[in-house]
Amino acid sequence: MAKPPGTMKKRRPGPRIPDSRQIAYARAIGLLFCLGGFAAIGLGWAGAARRDCVDCQVPFLLSGGAAGLGMIVFGGALLVMAQLRSDSRRIGARLDDVAAALVRSSGRDDAPGLPGDVIAGGSSYHRPDCRLLVGKTELEAISLDQARTRGLSPCRVCSPPDGPATDGQLDATPVTAAEPAEGSAG
Numbered sequence: 425m426a427k428p429p430g431t432m433k434k435r436r437p438g439p440r441i442p443d444s445r446q447i448a449y450a451r452a453i454g455l456l457f458c459l460g461g462f463a464a465i466g467l468g469w470a471g472a473a474r475r476d477c478v479d480c481q482v483p484f485l486l487s488g489g490a491a492g493l494g495m496i497v498f499g500g501a502l503l504v505m506a507q508l509r510s511d512s513r514r515i516g517a518r519l520d521d522v523a524a525a526l527v528r529s530s531g532r533d534d535a536p537g538l539p540g541d542v543i544a545g546g547s548s549y550h551r552p553d554c555r556l557l558v559g560k561t562e563l564e565a566i567s568l569d570q571a572r573t574r575g576l577s578p579c580r581v582c583s584p585p586d587g588p589a590t591d592g593q594l595d596a597t598p599v600t601a602a603e604p605a606e607g608s609a610g
């Protein structure tokens with residue numbers, strides 16, 4: 425019975441409405457407002473039609489039209505906002521997927537030197553997700569050691585892991601054929 429005084433905080437125990445539910449509510453309310461707006465315009469029109477003098481019709485048309493237009497605009501705004509929210513939610517979910525995939529694929533980079541670590545190209549090697557490899561077929565997955573043994577250089581676009589044991593080959597070997605003109609024609 426001894427209630428500790430002062431700890432009775434007023435906390436709203438209201439259950440959290442999930443986002444999708446909120447969007448559905450907003451859509452329903454927006455639709456209701458739109459329908460109500462049309463109804464108001466219709467009622468104003470009908471009320472005006474029952475009057476004979478033009479001067480008596482004007483208030484009906486004005487009030488019905490103004491109220492109806494206002495409700496339609498408000499309902500339309502609600503609809504648009506609900507649509508935007510659902511769109512952004514969908515995009516957010518998509519981004520989560522992409523981020524998860526990125527984390528999964530980047531986890532492979534932790535163990536360089538395994539077979540299939542890099543993809544062999546013509547004169548260089550790439551990460552498996554390099555954009556230079558898009559559309560290419562028959563890609564050969566090799567290890568870093570193999571790539572180095574073949575004299576492949578790391579791609580400059582995707583910058584694959586260079587590996588620890590580059591013995592003195594820091595200077596990029598010239599790939600372009602700069603032939604020393606032997607025996608120049610005389």
Ligand SMILES: [Zn+2]
Pocket residue numbers: 549550551554555556557579580581582583
């Ligand atoms: Zn590359």
